Amino acid sequence: MQLAHIPLDRLNISALNMRHGKRAPDLSDILPSVRARGVLVPLLVRPNGSPESFEIVAGRRRYFAAKSLADERGKADPLPCAIMEAGEDADALEASLIENVARLDPDEVSQWETFSRLIREGRTVPEIAGTFGITELQVKRILALGELLPNIREAYRRDEIDTETARYLTMASKAQQKDWLALFADPGQYAPRGYQLKQWLFGGQSISTKVALFAIEDYPGLIVSDLFGEESYFADADLFWQKQNARLPPSATPVWNTVGAR
Structure with missing residues (x-):
């Protein structure tokens, strides 16, 4: 079993899913939790004939809850998924994942306290992820609360x-x-x-490192990473534009605006 975060647009419902169907199920009982904390229990998926797409064997309601949340917020976060391998039993695997996640404290601050203690005891992020049946990115996000x-x-x-x-x-x-x-x-x-x-x-503009025309390692200022959005940003917008405009051809007009800023 491999754990990974997979974008919503690369997931679809498997015909093997017991509740297979395109109509969204009743989500009233789980949507508030997903809205507040996100999807914690990984979906069970398997490759769907392409390395870029996967079908959901178990976790249909979590998938639709995440889609509903994406519609509300205008953005879709990748979902934690357990990618099944040939010969793995879906029921047993899902039961194991649910049992492991249920062992976590319900609030993220308590989870941070648990993970921090394990780190101090010498456990690694991959080891913690394996213990609780969650992805390494989920562990890193919880540990980020230590900041x-x-x-x-x-x-x-x-x-x-x-x-x-x-x-x-x-x-x-x-x-x-x-x-x-x-x-x-x-x-x-x-x-x-x-x-x-x-x-x-960010003083009114958060500029992603993706739009830089210069080598990121040449930037002398601070770069801030967003583990939850999986983005990195330049902390000093003025310094960014100095470096950015220095990379323009001599005949080009400096671009002092917020292109690439969010």
Whole structure:
């Protein structure tokens, strides 16, 4: 069995799925959990005649819940999947995955405490992923909560901070976190949340490393990684544009705008 995160558009329902059908099932019981925490239990999939596509053997409702969430937010996160190999029994494999994930504490801060303790004891990210039947990326995302100030982590544990906001705060420097926490603690101030927080962190524009015309290793500033969106961004927009425009031909007009920014 191989664990991986697979984009939604590379997944489809297998004819072997007991609840095979194109109509979305009732998701009222699981959608709130998926909306709050994402899909935790990996879907069981197998190759579908192409290395780029997979069919879902088990996890149809999780798939439709993720699609529903993608429609709400306008973006689709890759789903954790267990890729079956020839001869593997789907029922036994799914039961094992569910049992392992059920052993995890329900909230992400408690999971971070567990994973951090295991890291201190010498366990590696792949070993932790194998123990709990989740992907290495899921483990890294939980460990990223260690970048948060303790007061922010505790507020997140108490559900005073939503998941999207907490995840963006893992990209913030300690100084930015302190500034944000001061706003959050002051009832007379507004602490940006969600996508507004992302804009606040990057001074109005978050520029992906994908749009750079120069070699990333030549950039002298800080690059911030977003484990949850699997992107990396330039922390200093002005420094980025200096490097970017330096790579333009002499006859070209400098492009001081936000192309590639989000």
